[in-house]
Amino acid sequence: MRWNLRSDQVDEAWFNVIPHLTEPLQPPLHPGTRQPVGPEDLAPLFPVALIGQEVTAEPYVDIPGEVLDVLRLWRPTPLVRARRLEERLGTPARIYYKDESVSPAGSHKPNTAVPQAFYNKKEGVRRLTTETGAGQWGSALAFASALFGLECKVYMVRASYGQKPYRRVMMETWGAEVVPSPVDQPEHPGSLGLAISDAVRDAATSEESHYSLGSVLNHVLLHQTVIGQEARRQLELAGERLPDLVVGCCGGGSNFGGIALPFVPDPGVRLLAVEPTACATLTAGAFDYDFGDTAGMTPLLPMYTLGHDFIPPSIHAGGLRYHGDAPIICNLVKAGRIEASAYPQSKVFEAAVEFARAQGTIAAPETAHAIRAVIDEALAAKETGEERVILFSYSGHGLLDLGAYDDYLHGRLDADGAPTGG
Amino acid sequence: MRWNLRSDQVDEAWFNVIPHLTEPLQPPLHPGTRQPVGPEDLAPLFPVALIGQEVTAEPYVDIPGEVLDVLRLWRPTPLVRARRLEERLGTPARIYYKDESVSPAGSHKPNTAVPQAFYNKKEGVRRLTTETGAGQWGSALAFASALFGLECKVYMVRASYGQKPYRRVMMETWGAEVVPSPVDQPEHPGSLGLAISDAVRDAATSEESHYSLGSVLNHVLLHQTVIGQEARRQLELAGERLPDLVVGCCGGGSNFGGIALPFVPDPGVRLLAVEPTACATLTAGAFDYDFGDTAGMTPLLPMYTLGHDFIPPSIHAGGLRYHGDAPIICNLVKAGRIEASAYPQSKVFEAAVEFARAQGTIAAPETAHAIRAVIDEALAAKETGEERVILFSYSGHGLLDLGAYDDYLHGRLDADGAPTGG
Numbered sequence: 135m136r137w138n139l140r141s142d143q144v145d146e147a148w149f150n151v152i153p154h155l156t157e158p159l160q161p162p163l164h165p166g167t168r169q170p171v172g173p174e175d176l177a178p179l180f181p182v183a184l185i186g187q188e189v190t191a192e193p194y195v196d197i198p199g200e201v202l203d204v205l206r207l208w209r210p211t212p213l214v215r216a217r218r219l220e221e222r223l224g225t226p227a228r229i230y231y232k233d234e235s236v237s238p239a240g241s242h243k244p245n246t247a248v249p250q251a252f253y254n255k256k257e258g259v260r261r262l263t264t265e266t267g268a269g270q271w272g273s274a275l276a277f278a279s280a281l282f283g284l285e286c287k288v289y290m291v292r293a294s295y296g297q298k299p300y301r302r303v304m305m306e307t308w309g310a311e312v313v314p315s316p317v318d319q320p321e322h323p324g325s326l327g328l329a330i331s332d333a334v335r336d337a338a339t340s341e342e343s344h345y346s347l348g349s350v351l352n353h354v355l356l357h358q359t360v361i362g363q364e365a366r367r368q369l370e371l372a373g374e375r376l377p378d379l380v381v382g383c384c385g386g387g388s389n390f391g392g393i394a395l396p397f398v399p400d401p402g403v404r405l406l407a408v409e410p411t412a413c414a415t416l417t418a419g420a421f422d423y424d425f426g427d428t429a430g431m432t433p434l435l436p437m438y439t440l441g442h443d444f445i446p447p448s449i450h451a452g453g454l455r456y457h458g459d460a461p462i463i464c465n466l467v468k469a470g471r472i473e474a475s476a477y478p479q480s481k482v483f484e485a486a487v488e489f490a491r492a493q494g495t496i497a498a499p500e501t502a503h504a505i506r507a508v509i510d511e512a513l514a515a516k517e518t519g520e521e522r523v524i525l526f527s528y529s530g531h532g533l534l535d536l537g538a539y540d541d542y543l544h545g546r547l548d549a550d551g552a553p554t555g556g
Numbered sequence: 557m558r559w560n561l562r563s564d565q566v567d568e569a570w571f572n573v574i575p576h577l578t579e580p581l582q583p584p585l586h587p588g589t590r591q592p593v594g595p596e597d598l599a600p601l602f603p604v605a606l607i608g609q610e611v612t613a614e615p616y617v618d619i620p621g622e623v624l625d626v627l628r629l630w631r632p633t634p635l636v637r638a639r640r641l642e643e644r645l646g647t648p649a650r651i652y653y654k655d656e657s658v659s660p661a662g663s664h665k666p667n668t669a670v671p672q673a674f675y676n677k678k679e680g681v682r683r684l685t686t687e688t689g690a691g692q693w694g695s696a697l698a699f700a701s702a703l704f705g706l707e708c709k710v711y712m713v714r715a716s717y718g719q720k721p722y723r724r725v726m727m728e729t730w731g732a733e734v735v736p737s738p739v740d741q742p743e744h745p746g747s748l749g750l751a752i753s754d755a756v757r758d759a760a761t762s763e764e765s766h767y768s769l770g771s772v773l774n775h776v777l778l779h780q781t782v783i784g785q786e787a788r789r790q791l792e793l794a795g796e797r798l799p800d801l802v803v804g805c806c807g808g809g810s811n812f813g814g815i816a817l818p819f820v821p822d823p824g825v826r827l828l829a830v831e832p833t834a835c836a837t838l839t840a841g842a843f844d845y846d847f848g849d850t851a852g853m854t855p856l857l858p859m860y861t862l863g864h865d866f867i868p869p870s871i872h873a874g875g876l877r878y879h880g881d882a883p884i885i886c887n888l889v890k891a892g893r894i895e896a897s898a899y900p901q902s903k904v905f906e907a908a909v910e911f912a913r914a915q916g917t918i919a920a921p922e923t924a925h926a927i928r929a930v931i932d933e934a935l936a937a938k939e940t941g942e943e944r945v946i947l948f949s950y951s952g953h954g955l956l957d958l959g960a961y962d963d964y965l966h967g968r969l970d971a972d973g974a975p976t977g978g
Binding site for chain 2: 309
């Protein structure tokens with residue numbers, strides 16, 4: 135069963151969680167002076183409108199009409215009751231998922247790529263640069279750039295560039311230029327931190343070019359709150375009051391923030407962020423100021439981090455391999471409002487295959503982390519006989535990640551880290 | 557702009573075009589005796605319910621509740637107005653597409669895979685066999701089999717098995733067994749006709765096994781009519797009366813039949829089937845009785861055919877490479893009710909890339925044939941200043957066909973047939 139909203143029922147404002155934080159958000163620090171950064175420090179990279187959204191205390195931020203026009207190509211996304219999974223598990227829990235995989239790029243990422251492209255275009259920027267690891271973010275920005283007539287250059291982590299040619303082709307179909315990163319070390323497999331350095335350097339030194347980031351920053355999480363806001367209205371249509379539990383996978387925090395932040399003001403709602411044990415920032419990182427990139431070119435952010443020179447093992451959930459996490463998410467974890475848990479990838483793929491055989495759809499490896507946690511929570515509800523309502527973000531489909539399923543199905547997956555053998 | 561229907565607004569009956577045919581449908585002939593086949597000839601391969609649907613004269617056939625329950629996982633599918641494409645073309649035409657790509661398998665094929673799996677399960681069949689070329693049909697049957705707890709074995713054209721490993725993995729994720737065909741000639745690249753022979757032979761000689769076909773037959777087209785029936789209601793919601801033109805790509809005819817057949821009784825509605833010049837059955841084939849498979853094991857069907865031993869060039873739109881066409885479609889082409897046109901693949905990919913950059917979504921190469929024709933019709937409307945309403949079937953997404961886009965974008969595509977060079 136699905137609950138659809140009409141195209142004219144998209145949210146017209148983003149939800150800002152900042153006024154709801156019990157601990158104030160610590161400011162980012164300049165990488166040179168270690169003093170709080172001001173708008174002028176960020177202007178070479180970001181449009182003024184986004185810098186404003188980074189610090190605004192307004193409870194809601196209006197979504198421009200030109201952005202709504204594009205979001206309506208796939209939004210509102212469906213809310214789906216996973217009744218076949220419930221039956222398979224024999225759980226009294228009612229499981230709902232918000233299907234963000236229906237966007238043209240196949241994930242939640244276009245929710246922020248579209249406004250970022252719009253604001254840049256509006257302020258006269260001609261060209262965007264960015265990095266991508268697994269490829270979801272690069273695809274989203276390539277898509278958004280095509281629709282606003284911007285050039286787009288994507289620095290793709292070299293290992294992914296080789297392993298995921300379909301992601302590259304997708305970006306090229308939308309007209310983006312894609313190059314492997316790091317650009318100056320042709321033998322290096324690359325990392326997200328290194329690719330950020332490449333993209334920032336390009337934007338900072340090119341005419342009419344800006345940089346675009348797909349997670350971590352406040353304005354990115356702001357743009358993703360359409361997920362949770364829509365889900366709240368759709369749960370009402372489904373006859374539910376509020377969820378007891380909201381679950382999302384968490385890499386940089388944009389997907390998890392999108393589904394969870396609109397529920398922060400609702401005290402009875404548990405919020406659970408799920409990450410891989412191989413890159414367990416929230417559950418095993420230290421809370422500290424750290425750089426967003428490997429080269430130390432970005433501001434220092436207050437976050438749980440494994441260190442900006444952390445090189446994660448080559449797990450399949452490429453979108454969950456960032457060394458840090460969004461400051462907003464970290465603030466809420468530190469304050470006890472958000473819980474976090476971590477799973478090894480073998481348990482994650484087991485859940486993904488169970489979901490595919492019950493509900494029919496094949497999830498992205500990132501999304502499968504949420505599915506793992508949801509199944510475990512639903513089984514716990516079965517133990518206690520509780521009728522809890524679980525909402526999770528189905529952040530993306532796995533149709534460009536089927537190589538990972540192949541490794542799992544044919545026993546080539548290391549439980550925790552890299553694929554084994556040939 | 558999209559027009560959604562609610563899950564409880566799925567059609568509860570299939571539309572049967574047979575009572576609307578002006579020329580009677582000629583019967584299939586037994587491959588041995590060349591006499592009309594009876595139900596008893598088909599019983600070793602198909603369940604009784606489907607054999608009945610093959611010949612029924614009822615105007616509508618009820619859809620069982622268990623089938624509706626599964627169809628509701630993704631149906632009703634959205635109807636989308638391609639306004640950005642209209643603006644890019646500067647056409648006064650209003651272009652709508654019915655988005656069948658939202659199914660778990662990514663195409664229209666599950667519309668018939670689900671009832672076929674259901675009726676087989678209900679009649680005690682334990683295992684289904686089938687063939688697949690490009691992989692869309694095999695994926696759909698693997699998905700449907702998983703949901704009804706049937707075993708599924710897919711004979712995949714060997715060339716596709718090697719070139720499209722993601723399609724194989726998709727089927728395996730749903731629990732199907734996939735083997736390259738022809739099974740007895742390990743060096744042969746295979747063809748759809750040969751794979752049909754493999755699958756039919758397996759079903760005919762295995763216990764509790766049936767064969768399942770994804771196109772061509774009357775019951776398959778019947779199951780696909782939910783596409784056109786929903787589209788008709790959604791066009792009304794969009795404020796349109798009837799389309800002036802309905803367009804669909806046509807291989808075996810199931811997608812085209814699905815969108816077009818419900819409009820056969822509306823005399824003002826043009827119906828246009830689009831095929832590749834490299835396998836131009838409707839536009840260049842001869843109308844004759846011919847076998848459905850290469851080995852001559854299936855009944856002879858009255859259809860436009862290129863000959864059952866025709867080996868099509870290796871174009872990317874693998875789903876449009878069948879030597880024949882559905883007898884119902886051929887009957888209507890012969891009677892002048894359906895028009896047909898053919899395009900070379902270079903023109904088809906040009907249209908697909910234009911569509912992706914305008915609307916954001918990346919179409920299956922098969923679907924791109926319809927897009928090519930729609931763009932040309934919209935440009936013709938611009939010439940004459942006509943406000944015509946065009947409806948087409950967006951039969952599948954291209955996310956597992958990005959290798960084809962890669963060839964096109966990097967100049968490795970032969971205009972008409974096989975990829976060139978390395």
